[in-house]
Amino acid sequence: MTLLRRPAVLIGLGVAAVLAVVALSVFQPWKLFVDRTVDEALPTAAAPVSVAVPAEPVAAGPVAAGPVELARGELISHEHASSGSVVVLELPDGSRVLRLEDLDTSDGPLLKVWLTDAPVIEGRAGWHVFDDGEHVDLGELKGNIGSSNYPIPAGVDLAQLTSVSIWCDRFDVSFAAAALAPVA
Template structure:
């Protein structure tokens, strides 16, 4: 074989290797999206303020002819009511803020993320999970092993956000909020609802 043939073959192999390396870097960047770590998305949804619920006291005019149940039936709330609350703990990414499950006067429910701060990432969703909140690295993967309700992609990694909760969701079962990265099957942070 001539030196020219080896030189041509080496350049050809070097070109293929370089093209494969560039493809791998571009593919890795598209999958991992490292630039998201340097981009914050701030959300400022208007979170309704909760009103205190008060049980009306029976009126002095109430007599034995009035049913006791009628005397203590609470009036419907005049505004939104907090059903459940909690605070985020960090999992794979530092996460802070609080959560509220709000019931509106019309009976609809919403999940509020209040003062959320976490890392931005690819394909992060807001889940209501039936699993427990586990601290430390053991908690990073807990939510995937339990039934969950996906409320949709996270709107942003900083700020106040509202998500509608479907009417058929049983909040006695789904007592955890999880910021779940679907692409990498890992929790950014979670909050227990109580």
């Protein structure tokens, strides 16, 4: 009787195969070697729907021609080496967008962009703080290389949520984070 015909060996091989499939689906190691590049343009407000022109001139206040920068920060590395900038913009229509500029980080499973109230702490001590308090999930990271835009919901209080994390939701760890400083 050969070794491969023994029931214990066959069961062991079956268990090993199942564990390998589960490990691959959870860890997704190929993402460490494959980049997703994104290059979204600076956001602009949606074009207004037709507006009636008044018969007489109406005095209007100054109107911003483009996005206004509200806050800015530089990403620091946490779990993975990362670089880039984070900018919070207000568009002429009053909506707000978080923009990642020149991002360079590793890809990973279930990466999210979070606005949080957690302090940005350098080193390993800062890896796990962002899910301890308040956070707003702005969606999945669109790409680990390049620039991308994430709409900020209307009710979000930017005075309370003063940092950004590229958060790995699968392993509850920050890949990178930035403290947001108001722009004067």
